[in-house]
Amino acid sequence: MDLAFLHPLYEHPGPWASVYVDLSRHAEDTPHERQLTADAVARELAAQGADEATCRAVQEAVNDLRHSTDPHGRALFACAGQVVLDPPLARPPRGGTETYWAPLPHVAPLLELAGEDPVCVVAYIDRKGADFELRSALGSQDAGGVTGRQWPVHRTSSVDWSERHFQLRVENTWEHNAAEIADALAVCQEETRADLLILVGDDRERRSVHERLPKRLQDRVVESSHGTGSRLLDDEVEQLRTEHVRQRAQEDLDRFLAARTPDGEGRAAAAEGVPALVEAAREHRIDELLIIPDGPDTHREVWIGEDPDQLAMRRTELKTLGEQHSWSARADDALIRSAVATGAPAISVTPALPREAEEQVPVGGLGALLRWK
Structure with a gap:
């Protein structure tokens, strides 16, 4: 997790209120429940020794989330009567809303609640082009696409020698479109800074695009066996995202285990x-x-x-x-x-x-x- 976004927290002296607000429940009485949560958070901070101005600032910030559609939650970091940072969470706090008052902001829970939230570009590929969809724990949105050459794209079943030239043109069209899709997908990844690229479509089209992606992206690509045109369900995307997080953690843990061994100088x-x-x-x-x-x-x-x-x-x-x-x-x-x-x-x-x-x-x-x- 890149921690650069936390810099504003260390530009202010403490002490700090750190609140992880659970926003995962959405029902008719949710606004009223969140107002009660705001009051409870303010009381808890006061009991832990927080100043009145900071208690009030956090209470107002939580109260402002009464009608929020955030799917998981929000972290709030406040000091001296001001909320300094309020990042969204990629998953709700395990124990519900949590409140802390301490000399430093309690940011460690962000590593699990917001840190590993791989952004995915899902590419729905067919012979004519591809549609791109941006997916994260916060939802999905259209990310554009690309349209390649439209004709010819289908093989003929004839084995007549006179059809050979047509067959070659079909092959050339497929190759051209795969290259255009790969180029557009690389640009989309660079613009969105996506951690993971999911290729959806028939085997041949997926493989053709995969092979043409830049080398720097090859370890970010996974393929789905879904047929052309089908859309990945949220659970399917989440499973791929979870496996990506596990692999990334495993790679870092393996590096750590290898680095335990001292070098020739005993370091x-x-x-x-x-x-x-x-x-x-x-x-x-x-x-x-x-x-x-x-x-x-x-x-x-x-x-x-x-x-x-x-x-x-x-x-x-x-x-x-x-x-x-x-x-x-x-x-x-x-x-x-x-x-x-x-x-x-x-x-x-x-x-x-x-x-x-x-x-x-x-x-x-x-x-x-x-x-x-």
Whole structure:
């Protein structure tokens, strides 16, 4: 997950209200229920010590979602009486609406609730062209298409030698159209920044387009066995999206496991456990964070200063480093703040883990691939 969109959160001093609003229920009484939720969130923040202005700002923001058609939910991050960021969620919070008040914004849940939401372009291909559809957890929308040569596109059943020239023209038309579809699909992917391309249609047409896509896109392509003209159901798209997320998490986890082994100089390119990660964050050496959001070390206490690289296991360490002001914070949120400052991404590796993993990898639920200066 690219964390750049979180930058505005770290341009303001805390403390922060972080609220994950469940908007997945849509019924006749939903507006009234959401108004009650807004009131409950404000009371909960006040009970946790939030100032009145911030409580009121969050209450109004949740109340403004009374008639929202968001399918899953919204995250709200507020401080000093202002909602600074309100990204939509790709899936609803597991336990319903959740509320936090802390020195840092509690952004770690975003890795699962919004982080891995692959955007897909579904290409419905036939011999004459293709229609493109943009799909994500937030719904679908038309993404254009392409029309190739219209004639001739069908083979004749005749085996007469006089038909041979016509057959070659049909082959040429197919090849031309496949190339045009591949070019248009590559442009569509670049414009939408889609993570996944799903090709739907007959075997030959899908294969012809797939082969002509640029090399940079080949690992983003999956094919559906649906016949020409059929539309993929939401469940089918979701299954392909879920498998894409699992594969991406597995690739990063495999890289992490391989990087645990020290090189010839005795240096490992991976770290795990809070103390090692705190040290790596202070030295700006985190290249990618790997997190199991419900891991036992994610909520472990660390100490932070005003700047992202000011963090330590003990408060006295910060004073030794020259930091006069310090606060306790969750390890996952402190490490994510450091990752944002240095441009490092983060990913939840939960999709790559067995349901009943005997050992959590990384240990404690926090790990990183490292960069060396």
